[in-house]
Amino acid sequence: MPMYQVKPVCGSHMETELPTCMYRLPNVHAQQGGSSTSEHALQNGEVDPAVKALEARQDEIMRKLYELKAAVEGLAKTVTTPDADLDLTVSSSLSSQSPTSTTFKGVTDLDTLMGKDLGALRDIVINANPAHPPLTLLVLHSVLCQRYRVLSTVHVHSSAASVPPQLLSCLGPRHADSYARQMFQLGFTLIWKDVPKLQMKFSVQNMCPVEGEANVARFLFKLLSPYPSDPAVATLVDSWVDMAFFQLAEGSAKERAAVLRALNSALGRSPWLAGPEFSLADIACYCCVLQSGPASSTPTNVQRWIKSCENLGHFSPAKLFLK
Amino acid sequence: MTKEEAQGSTEEEQQAQSKKGLKKQQKEAEKAAKKAEKQAKLAAEQQSTEEDDFAKDRYGVLAMVQSQQKLDRVLVRVQDFTPEKADQLIWLRARVHTSRAKGKQCFLVLRQQQFNVQALVAVGDRASKQMVKFAANITKESIVDVEAFVRKVEQKIESCSQQDVELHIERIFVVSQAEARLPLQLEDAVRPDGEGEEEGRATVNQDTKLDNRVIDLRTTTSQAIFRLQSGVCMLFRDTLTKKGFVEIQTPKIISAASEGGANVFTVSYFKTSAYLAQSPQLYKQMCICADFDKVFCVGPVFRAEDSNTHRHLTEFVGLDIEMAFSYHYHEVIDSITDTMVQIFKGLRDNFQTEIQMVNKQFPSEPFKFLEPTLRLEYTEGLAMLHEAGVEMGDEEDLSTPNEKLLGRLVKEKYDTDFYVLDKYPLAVRPFYTMPDPNNPKYSNSYDMFMRGEEILSGAQRVHDAQLLTDRAIHHQIDLEKIKAYIDSFRYGAPPHGGGGIGLERVCMLYLGLHNIRQTSMFPRDPKRLTP
Numbered sequence: 058m059p060m061y062q063v064k065p066v067c068g069s070h071m072e073t074e075l076p077t078c079m080y081r082l083p084n085v086h087a088q089q090g091g092s093s094t095s096e097h098a099l100q101n102g103e104v105d106p107a108v109k110a111l112e113a114r115q116d117e118i119m120r121k122l123y124e125l126k127a128a129v130e131g132l133a134k135t136v137t138t139p140d141a142d143l144d145l146t147v148s149s150s151l152s153s154q155s156p157t158s159t160t161f162k163g164v165t166d167l168d169t170l171m172g173k174d175l176g177a178l179r180d181i182v183i184n185a186n187p188a189h190p191p192l193t194l195l196v197l198h199s200v201l202c203q204r205y206r207v208l209s210t211v212h213v214h215s216s217a218a219s220v221p222p223q224l225l226s227c228l229g230p231r232h233a234d235s236y237a238r239q240m241f242q243l244g245f246t247l248i249w250k251d252v253p254k255l256q257m258k259f260s261v262q263n264m265c266p267v268e269g270e271a272n273v274a275r276f277l278f279k280l281l282s283p284y285p286s287d288p289a290v291a292t293l294v295d296s297w298v299d300m301a302f303f304q305l306a307e308g309s310a311k312e313r314a315a316v317l318r319a320l321n322s323a324l325g326r327s328p329w330l331a332g333p334e335f336s337l338a339d340i341a342c343y344c345c346v347l348q349s350g351p352a353s354s355t356p357t358n359v360q361r362w363i364k365s366c367e368n369l370g371h372f373s374p375a376k377l378f379l380k
Numbered sequence: 381m382t383k384e385e386a387q388g389s390t391e392e393e394q395q396a397q398s399k400k401g402l403k404k405q406q407k408e409a410e411k412a413a414k415k416a417e418k419q420a421k422l423a424a425e426q427q428s429t430e431e432d433d434f435a436k437d438r439y440g441v442l443a444m445v446q447s448q449q450k451l452d453r454v455l456v457r458v459q460d461f462t463p464e465k466a467d468q469l470i471w472l473r474a475r476v477h478t479s480r481a482k483g484k485q486c487f488l489v490l491r492q493q494q495f496n497v498q499a500l501v502a503v504g505d506r507a508s509k510q511m512v513k514f515a516a517n518i519t520k521e522s523i524v525d526v527e528a529f530v531r532k533v534e535q536k537i538e539s540c541s542q543q544d545v546e547l548h549i550e551r552i553f554v555v556s557q558a559e560a561r562l563p564l565q566l567e568d569a570v571r572p573d574g575e576g577e578e579e580g581r582a583t584v585n586q587d588t589k590l591d592n593r594v595i596d597l598r599t600t601t602s603q604a605i606f607r608l609q610s611g612v613c614m615l616f617r618d619t620l621t622k623k624g625f626v627e628i629q630t631p632k633i634i635s636a637a638s639e640g641g642a643n644v645f646t647v648s649y650f651k652t653s654a655y656l657a658q659s660p661q662l663y664k665q666m667c668i669c670a671d672f673d674k675v676f677c678v679g680p681v682f683r684a685e686d687s688n689t690h691r692h693l694t695e696f697v698g699l700d701i702e703m704a705f706s707y708h709y710h711e712v713i714d715s716i717t718d719t720m721v722q723i724f725k726g727l728r729d730n731f732q733t734e735i736q737m738v739n740k741q742f743p744s745e746p747f748k749f750l751e752p753t754l755r756l757e758y759t760e761g762l763a764m765l766h767e768a769g770v771e772m773g774d775e776e777d778l779s780t781p782n783e784k785l786l787g788r789l790v791k792e793k794y795d796t797d798f799y800v801l802d803k804y805p806l807a808v809r810p811f812y813t814m815p816d817p818n819n820p821k822y823s824n825s826y827d828m829f830m831r832g833e834e835i836l837s838g839a840q841r842v843h844d845a846q847l848l849t850d851r852a853i854h855h856q857i858d859l860e861k862i863k864a865y866i867d868s869f870r871y872g873a874p875p876h877g878g879g880g881i882g883l884e885r886v887c888m889l890y891l892g893l894h895n896i897r898q899t900s901m902f903p904r905d906p907k908r909l910t911p
Contacts, residue, residue, distance in 0.1 A: 177763035182793055212750035214795065215728065236710050238757050248750060250795070261792045262767045 178208065180244030183273060184256040187220045187249045191270045192344040192375040195227055197277040198245055199374045204281060208232060208241035214250035224249060227378055243280075271302040271341065278337045285336070294331045297338035305345035313349055320346075321356035328365070339366060344375055435508040438551040439515065442525070445555060455525075458492040461542045465530045472547075473525050473555065475598075477566070481516035488515060489540060490526065490547070494600040494737060496540045499528060499547040506550060515549070521558035521566075521595070527551040563592045570599045572741050586897065593902060593911050604737035605899055608727065609887045611734075613678065615726040616699050619719045625674040625701070630663035632656055632680065636861045643685045645694075656682035659880060661812075664702035665841060666868045668876045674703040681882070686906050690895045691833065691885060695904040699886075702878030709814070709824050709840035712877040713800060716838065717753035720798065720828070724749050727890065735891065744892025747797050747831075754799040756790070758822070761801050764789045775821060777808035780833075787832020797889075802826045804839075811855040812848060814840040814877075824877070830889040838879020845869040 185191050201207050209228040213220050228247060234240050257267040257276065267273055275298065278284075285291045300319070304312045320342060323330055330338040343366045346359070355363070366372055456470045474490035474497075481487075484503040489496050501507050501515045518524065528547035536543040568582045569589060589596040596602060617627065633647065633654050645656040660677050667675045681698035701719070705711040724747065727735070735746075765772055765786055772782065790799055806815050806823040816822040825839030842848045845866050852859060852866070859866070887899040897903040902911055 177757070177760035180760075180793075184795070210752075212752060212754065215724065215747070215749045215751070236708060238755075239759065246794070248794070258793050260767070261764075261789060 178238045178241055178244045180246055180259075181277075182246045182248065182258045184214075184248050184250045184252050184258075186252050186255070187217055187224055189255070190224060190227065190378065191255055191273070192348055192378065193270055193274045193341055194247075194277065195374045195378060196340055196344060196371055197274060197281075198228060200281060200371055201243065201245065201277065202229075205242045206240065207243045207245050208235055208238060209245045210235070210247070212246065212248045214248050216251040217249050218251075220249045223378065227374070229374075269302070271298050274298065274337060274341060278340075285331070285334075290331055294336050294338045297330050298341045301338075301341040301345040305342065305349055317346075317356060317359060320362070321358045324358035324362045329362075335369065340371070343372060347372075347375060433508050433510045435506065435511045438507070439511045439553065441554045441557065458490065458495040458497050458542060461497050461530060461545050461547075463532050463544050466532045466545065468530050469527065469550070470530060471525065471527050473523060476518050476520055476522050476524055478520065479516055479518055481512065484509070484512065486512045486515040488518075488549075490524070494603050495542060497542040497545065497547060498537050498540050499526065499549050501549045501552065511552075515552055518552075518554060519558045519560050521562060521598075522554055523556040525553045525555055562595065564588055564595060566595070566599055569596055570601055570741055572743070586895065590897060590903065590908065591911075597901070600737050601741045604734035605887065605891065605893075606901060608731050608734045608738070608891070609883060609899060611727060611731050612723060612883060612887060612890075613697075613699075615723040616676075616719065617678070619722040619726075620674075620676045620701065623674070623715065623719070625676045625703070626672050628664070628667055628672070628675045628677045629679065630657070630660035630677055632682070634662075636864075643683050645682050645684045658683055659698060660700050661880075662865050664700055664878060665865075665876065668702055668704050669843075669868050669871070669873045676701045678883075681880075688906055691888070693884065693896055693900055693903055693905055696885075696896075696900065697883040698880050699883055700878065700880035702876060704874040704876040705840075709875075709877045712838070712840070712879075713755065713802070713826055714752070716836070716879055717755075717800060717828070721749060721751050721753060723886075724798070724890070738891050738893075742891070742893055742898075747890050747892070748795060749798040750794065750796045754790070754794055754796055755802055755826075756799060758801055758803045758805065761786050764793075775805040775807050777805075783829065783834060784832040787829055790829075791832075797831045798829070800826050800828050809839060811851045811857055812839075812842050813851075814842050826879075828879070828881075830886065831892065833885070833889055835885050835889065836879045836881045838877060840875065840877040843869055843873040843875050 183191075183194065185194075198207070198209065202209070209232070211225055211228055213225070228245065232241075238244070254268050255270045255273060257273040258264075259267075259276075267276055275295075285294065300316055304316045308316070320330070327333060329335050330342060339362075343363065346355075346363065367376070453471050456465075456472050458472065458474055472490070472492075474492045477489040477491035477496055479486060479488045486501045488499040488501070490499050501512050503509050503512050526547065526549055528549045530545050531548055532544060533546050537546065564584045565582070569584045571581060571583050573583055584596075597606070621627075633649065634657050635654060644658055646653050647656060648654075659681055660679065664675055664677065677698075677700050679698060680695055682695050683692075684694060685692060701716055703712055703715060728747075759774075761778075762772060762774065765782060768785065768789060770782060770785065772778075778786065786801075787797075791797060803816065803822045804825045804827065805821055806813065807821075809823050809825045814824045816824055823839065825837075827834050827838075828836040842851060848866055848869060849859065852862060884896050884899045888894075888896050891899075893899060897905070
C-alpha cells in the first residue's frame with residue numbers, strides 16, 4: 058500500500074514523437090521555382106527572388122521618376138516653347154537620349170539617300186571660306202552626330218592664310234576611334250579654303266558640286282528627315298531658307314529689317330516658321346539672324362522664337378562659335 | 381647636113397659661144413670688181429686700226445689668274461644693281477650672255493646666275509672703235525671683269541632681270557674665254573617646248589642637255605630647280621631636328637641585300653663581294669633598337685632596276701625617317717605628314733621666285749595640300765576606283781595608271797595634291813611589315829602620294845623576333861642572310877615605324893615637272909654613267 062497519493066503532474070500518457078532521421082538537409086535537387094519557402098534551394102549564385110523582386114520594384118520606381126522628371130522638363134520648355142514634340146517628350150519611354158534627337162521624324166536610310174554602300178566611308182567634303190563660317194552647317198553637323206556615327210575632320214587648305222584656332226575646333230573634339238575610318242557611317246570633312254562661295258562635294262562621279270550654304274543645308278537636312286510631303290509647306294520652308302541666306306545674311310540693312318518684319322508677322326501666326334513643326338527654315342533663319350548680330354530692334358515675336366530655338370538645344374555649337 | 385646648115389649651126393655655135401663667152405667675161409669682171417672692193421675695204425680697215433688706239437689699256441684679255449696679286453677690289457653682284465646705285469663707278473665679274481654691235485655701240489648682257497643686266501660700250505672719248513670691236517667679239521659665256529658707271533634708264537629694259545639700270549663700261553677685261561662654238565645655246569635650253577615648235581625656234585634635246593650638263597646647269601631654270609632642291613633638304617633637316625630627331629649616317633656597302641636580291645649592285649670587296657645599299661632600312665631600325673628613339677638620314681640609295689622611265693634613277697638621294705612610337709603607328713604617320721607639310725609651307729613661302737622661274741619654262745599648277753594631311757584608307761581608295769569603273773581585286777596592289785587615276789579623283793574631291801593611303805593589303809608589302817591586328821588581310825602600312833605618284837612607302841615594322849622569323853619564312857626568304865637583322869630585335873625592341881622619300885622625286889612632283897632627270901644634277905640611269 059503507497060504512503061502518499063500524489064496527483065500526477067503530467068498527463069498519464071504522452072506520446073512523444075521520436076525523430077526517425079538524425080539531420081534533415083535541404084533537398085539539393087529540388088527545382089521548384091516561385092515558392093518562397095525558406096528551405097528552397099538557391100543554386101549557382103541565383104539571387105533570392107525576394108531580393109530580385111525588390112530590385113525590380115526599385116528600378117521601376119526610378120524609371121518612373123526619370124520619366125516624370127523628363128516630362129516636367131518638357132512641360133517647362135513648352136511653357137516658353139511651342140515645342141513640336143510635346144507629345145513625344147511626355148510619353149517617351151526610357152529614352153536616355155536628349156529629346157532633340159527625336160525632333161526630326163521620318164525614316165531616312167543612308168543607302169537610299171547616298172547610294173549603295175561600297176564598303177568605304179561615305180565622306181561629305183565641304184569647302185568653306187574662313188571669313189564666312191557656315192553656322193547652319195555646324196548646327197546640322199551636331200544634329201547629324203546624334204543620329205549617325207559621324208567622323209568629323211577639319212583641314213586647312215594651302216590657299217587659306219592662317220585660320221583662327223576656334224575655326225579649327227568648330228566640329229568638336231576628335232573622336233576616340235578616328236583612326237579607324239571604316240567604323241563610321243558618315244564622314245564630315247570641313248576644309249577651310251579660299252573659295253568665293255561655299256561648296257560641297259560628295260560623289261565625284263555622280264554628283265556635281267553643290268554650291269551655296271542654303272543648298273548644302275538642304276542636302277544635309279535630307280539626311281535627317283525628308284522634306285515635308287505637302288508641297289505648299291515644302292515651298293514655304295524653301296522660301297524661308299532662301300530669304301534667310303540671300304536677304305538676311307547678305308542683304309542691306311533695309312532688306313534685313315524687312316525680313317525681320319516678315320519673320321515677326323509669320324511667327325505671330327504659328328509657333329514655328331513653317332507651321333506647327335520645327336524645320337530647316339527655323340535653323341536657317343536663326344543662324345542668319347544670329348550672324349547678322351544682335352539688334353535692339355528685334356520684334357517681340359522674333360525674340361520669343363529665338364528663345365524657343367535656343368531651348369531646343371540644337372544651336373549650342375552656333376552660339377559657342379559666335380562667342 | 382648640108383654645108384649651109386652646117387655653116388649655120390657653127391655660126392650659131394659661135395654665137396652661142398660668144399654669148400657664153402660674154403657671160404663668162406661678165407662674171408669674171410664682177411668677181412674682180414668684188415675682190416677689188418674687198419681689198420679696198422681691208423686697206424681702209426687696216427688704216428683705221430693703225431689709227432691711234434687711245435683706249436688700248438682699257439680692254440683686253442687678262443693673263444690667267446694664277447693668284448699673281450691680291451687686289452682689294454670689291455665686286456658688286458648683279459642683283460644689287462638698283463637705281464640706288466646710280467652714278468656709282470663699280471667693278472663686277474659676270475658672264476657675257478650676249479653681245480651685239482650696232483654701229484658705234486656695242487650692247488652686252490652680263491649674267492650672274494639668274495640675274496642679268498645690260499651694259500653698253502660706245503665710241504666716244506672713253507672708248508675707241510677698237511674697244512667696241514673687241515667687246516662685240518667676246519665669245520658668249522666668257523667670264524669678264526668690267527668697270528662701269530651705273531646709270532638709270534628711262535624705259536624699262538624688259539629683257540633683263542635688272543630693269544631700271546644699265547652699265548656704261550669704262551674698262552672690260554676677259555678673265556676666262558669660252559670657245560666660240562658652244563654645244564648648246566642657253567636661250568634654246570630655256571625655251572619652253574611649245575614655243576619652240578610654234579615659232580620654229582630650236583629647243584634642246586634632253587640628252588644633249590645631260591651630256592653638256594655644265595652649260596645646261598647655268599640656265600635660270602636649272603639654277604632655280606637646284607636651289608629649290610637645296611631648300612627641300614634644308615627644310616627636311618630643320619623640321620626634323622626641331623622635332624627632336626637625330627641625324628645618322630648609315631653604311632652603303634653592305635653584306636646582304638635588304639629588300640630582295642634582284643635589284644642590287646654588286647661590288648668586289650677584297651676577296652669577296654658586297655652590295656650597295658638599296659635603302660638604309662636595316663640600319664635605321666637598328667638605331668631605334670639602340671635607343672636613339674627618332675632618327676633620320678640623308679644619303680644615296682642604289683637600285684639596280686632596269687627601268688627606263690620618267691621617274692626612276694639607279695642612284696638617288698634618299699631622305700629616310702624612323703621613329704619609335706607609344707601606342708599606335710598613326711603617331712608616325714602624323715609626324716611624317718607634318719614634316720612634309722612644313723616642307724611644302726617653307727617652299728611656298730620662301731622659294732616663290734624659284735618656283736615662278738621654273739614655271740616660265742615648265743608651266744604647271746601650283747602645289748596644293750591640306751593641313752592636317754588627308755588620310756584615306758585603302759578600301760576607300762578602292763571604292764573610289766570602282767566607282768570610276770576600274771576593276772580591281774581587294775588584295776591587289778595599285779598599278780601606276782590606277783595610282784594616277786586615284787590621284788586625280790582625290791584632287792577633284794578634296795582639292796589636294798598630297799595625301800596618305802593607309803592600310804594596304806598585307807600580301808603586297810615586304811616581310812617586315814606589321815600585320816593589322818584585327819584583319820589579317822591588311823597591314824599597318826601606308827603610301828604617300830604627290831600629284832598622283834607615290835613618293836613614300838612606309839609601315840609599322842615587326843619588332844618581335846619570332847613574328848619576324850615567321851613572316852620571313854612565309855615570304856620564302858633565306859633566314860641565314862638576314863640573321864643579323866633578326867638578332868637586333870632579340871634584346872628588347874620598341875614598336876617603331878617610318879618611311880623614306882626620294883629627294884629628286886619630291887622636287888619633280890612639287891614643281892610639276894615630267895622627268896626626274898631634270899631634278900637630278902648628274903643623273904644615273906641604266907643608260908647613263910657620265911658626266
